[in-house]
Amino acid sequence: AAAAKIAPSMLSSDFANLASEAERMVRLGADWLHMDVMDGHFVPNLTIGAPVIESLRKHTKAYLDCHLMVTNPSDYVEAFGKAGASGFTFHIEVTRDNWKELIQSIKAKGMRPGVSLKPGTPVEDVFPLVEAETPVELVLVMTVEPGFGGQKFMPEMMDKVIPSKFFWGVRTLRKKYPSLDIEVDGGLGPSTIDVAASAGANCIVAGSSVFGAADPGQVISALRKSVEA
Ligand code: DX5
Ligand code: ZN
Secondary structure (H helix, E strand, O other): OOOOEEEEEHHHOOHHHHHHHHHHHHHOOOOEEEEEEEEOOOOOOEOOOHHHHHHHHOOOOOEEEEEEEOOOHHHHHHHHHHHOOOEEEEEHHHOOOOHHHHHHHHHHOOOEEEEEEOOOOOHHHHHHHHOOOOOOOEEEEEOOOOOOOOOOOOOOOOOOHHHHHHHHHHHHHHHHOOOOEEEEEOOOOOOOHHHHHHHOOOEEEEOHHHHOOOOHHHHHHHHHHHHHO
16 A cells, blocks of 8 residues: 655745744654645735745755746646646646656656646546556645635535545546555645545645644644554
8 A cells, every 4th residue: 555645835835934844843753745846827825936836945855845836837747846846737628748858858857757636636646647657656635726725624514425436436436546645735634534544545745734723743643643544
């Protein structure tokens, strides 16, 4: 089975103290640091780019799990590779027939390729990328619409159909690909993790639930326990 990776989303950290926030998360048991890159075009928000990754890399050896919510991911492969990104996850919604070259270029720059889908995107869309000769090594299933941290994962008014759709996707991927890294992102914390973990997610992104907690280390270990259960 795929090992648990708990990835605090640095989007919820104090950006003015990014190096010490990163160090604190690693000390509290984080496996990966999730870096949300937004271009103000694919999503209506602007966050960080390769220069910030490059600066942070000088302060940490941690795995930097970069989630590129950008319209033209291929334009950024070289810069992220140089900056020291560890994983480079692009969105399926913006890739056409260029995904083979994109995956290959990510690997050529020494990063681990991943593909992400928004909640409304059919999970089948990523199968060819997982089964390719040079495949993606991670699939990131968004459990909220990308763009902002701190969104609710299962709003009370949302009927059961929506969450079960995400987890049907995760479950489908897990059945087909027993050792694939399957990551979930958006609204996850101790109160929402169980359904995601039991569907088969092993990489867990958590922003506000970790950084907003009185004891972030306890949240990280609770997430890990749920994945390993
Ligand atoms: C949302 C980002 C997430 C976000 C998660 O577009 O991809 O990584 O930081 O934050 P929480 O855990 O607060 O929903
Ligand atoms: Zn993310």
